Amino acid sequence: MTGLAFSQSSNIMQRVEGEEMFVSDNLSVNEKNHLMIGQNDTVELAREFGTPLYVMDEDLIRKNCRIYKQAIDRYYDGKGLVLYANKAFCSLFTCRIAKEEGLGIDVVSGGELYTAIKADFPMEKVCFHGNNKTLDELELAIRYNVGHIVVDNVYELELLNEVAAKHDKKMKIMFRIKPGVEAHTHSFIKTGQIDSKFGVALENGEAFEIIKRAMSMSNVEVSGLHCHIGSQIFDIEPFCAAAEIMMNFIGDLKDKLELEINELNLGGGYGIMYTEKDDPIEYDKYIEHVSKVVKSVAQKREVKLPFIFMEPGRSIVASAGITLYTVGGVKDIKNVRKYISVDGGMTDNPRYVMYQSEYTAVIANNANAKPCEKVTIAGKCCESGDVLLKDVMMPEIKVGDVLAVLATGAYNYSMSSNYNRIARPAVVAVSQGAAKVVIKRETYEDLIRNDL
Numbered sequence: 073m074t075g076l077a078f079s080q081s082s083n084i085m086q087r088v089e090g091e092e093m094f095v096s097d098n099l100s101v102n103e104k105n106h107l108m109i110g111q112n113d114t115v116e117l118a119r120e121f122g123t124p125l126y127v128m129d130e131d132l133i134r135k136n137c138r139i140y141k142q143a144i145d146r147y148y149d150g151k152g153l154v155l156y157a158n159k160a161f162c163s164l165f166t167c168r169i170a171k172e173e174g175l176g177i178d179v180v181s182g183g184e185l186y187t188a189i190k191a192d193f194p195m196e197k198v199c200f201h202g203n204n205k206t207l208d209e210l211e212l213a214i215r216y217n218v219g220h221i222v223v224d225n226v227y228e229l230e231l232l233n234e235v236a237a238k239h240d241k242k243m244k245i246m247f248r249i250k251p252g253v254e255a256h257t258h259s260f261i262k263t264g265q266i267d268s269k270f271g272v273a274l275e276n277g278e279a280f281e282i283i284k285r286a287m288s289m290s291n292v293e294v295s296g297l298h299c300h301i302g303s304q305i306f307d308i309e310p311f312c313a314a315a316e317i318m319m320n321f322i323g324d325l326k327d328k329l330e331l332e333i334n335e336l337n338l339g340g341g342y343g344i345m346y347t348e349k350d351d352p353i354e355y356d357k358y359i360e361h362v363s364k365v366v367k368s369v370a371q372k373r374e375v376k377l378p379f380i381f382m383e384p385g386r387s388i389v390a391s392a393g394i395t396l397y398t399v400g401g402v403k404d405i406k407n408v409r410k411y412i413s414v415d416g417g418m419t420d421n422p423r424y425v426m427y428q429s430e431y432t433a434v435i436a437n438n439a440n441a442k443p444c445e446k447v448t449i450a451g452k453c454c455e456s457g458d459v460l461l462k463d464v465m466m467p468e469i470k471v472g473d474v475l476a477v478l479a480t481g482a483y484n485y486s487m488s489s490n491y492n493r494i495a496r497p498a499v500v501a502v503s504q505g506a507a508k509v510v511i512k513r514e515t516y517e518d519l520i521r522n523d524l
């Protein structure tokens with residue numbers, strides 16, 4: 073990922089390698105000046121499948137899966153498993169890819185678990201997260217023999233033990249630990265993190281107590297610890313700091329409780345490039361550095377090297393996805409702002425509304441045009457805040473243009489809604505020139521299917 077830069081002539085990400093500049097792996101521009109993804113002309117895709125349209129580059133998703141997998145082989149002797157964090161984009165399509173690539177998955181709800189079940193996902197490679205799993209969700213997880221349940225709190229621990237007893241099962245559990253490392257985009261601090269709805273804290277002894285309690289229960293088996301320090305993180309240091317704290321806690325548990333922890337789940341959160349301001353690290357570098365920390369603390373504390381899990385979500389799917397829109401009204405309010413409205417918005421991508429997330433957009437049918445004016449790309453919902461990109465430099469955009477918003481593969485489809493009774497777009501997967509619908513466009517009929 074290093075060396076990604078933005079071309080002077082357009083908004084398309086380009087990679088600098090030596091002297092040569094070329095458009096990044098999955099995006100290019102053809103002789104018609106159209107944006108291409110996975111060797112498909114995006115203007116043709118918009119024509120064939122309609123807009124708004126999510127397009128996912130299947131080959132890039134697979135490539136990202138392999139980068140993580142190979143990094144664990146290279147830097148940790150293969151003694152680990154990559155879990156794709158489904159919440160970034162949960163579907164039969166993504167579950168099947170994770171399965172075929174030999175990854176495990178994270179699920180955070182009964183619905184995500186159900187999707188995995190329907191995708192025939194190997195249940196022993198499923199890890200069930202969440203800070204308030206319901207009785208129904210725990211029942212489903214136990215019935216299907218989910219590999220690991222990441223226990224969040226004492227209430228849940230007791231409920232799980234009870235339900236597992238009812239089903240005559242012993243469930244492997246991990247504990248969600250707050251390591252006290254708070255990661256921000258470009259820095260991190262230790263402390264503060266105790267104020268989080270997820271997990272149990274180290275510094276007040278909460279984590280120690282809940283583990284002691286679990287050890288006395290007969291239908292749960294304490295197999296591991298889990299932490300997840302945040303998302304869209306660009307630094308390696310907070311991950312290393314978290315790994316060090318977790319390994320030391322494993323040492324403490326051995327010393328004080330004679331408990332051997334065999335598994336350590338270090339979460340996800342690796343940053344990706346949305347705009348030229350983002351400077352992501354190569355994904356395998358995280359594993360390279362974190363592995364060293366895990367090995368050195370294990371030696372120092374005389375504990376066994378744990379089997380490690382990593383949980384990338386965003387970094388597996390985000391850059392593989394783009395969203396295509398058709399441009400409608402253009403409203404140039406002199407000396408105020410120029411609004412360009414598209415046929416989607418916060419219903420298919422609520423990330424600007426939720427976090428003021430920034431994106432890069434390209435005119436798909438005029439991909440190499442030079443940026444020349446500041447515009448705001450607005451959605452079609454009845455909310456003034458329904459914006460996709462605010463005050464961005466774009467080439468001149470005309471009514472009827474196809475606009476591509478890049479890096480929308482994560483937390484877009486999975487966060488989409490039917491607000492204003494807008495139907496969800498279709499998802500098309502592309503691979504080596506071929507395109508297939510993997511999720512159908514919702515119809516008006518779908519919108520009223522539960523209305524009585």
Ligand SMILES: *Cc1c(COP(=O)(O)O)cnc(C)c1O
Nearest residue numbers: 157300303340341383384385386
């Ligand atoms: C969201 C989440 C992830 C994935 O985070 P990304 O930033 O998408 O990599 C992993 N683990 C847990 C527990 C999460 O909640």
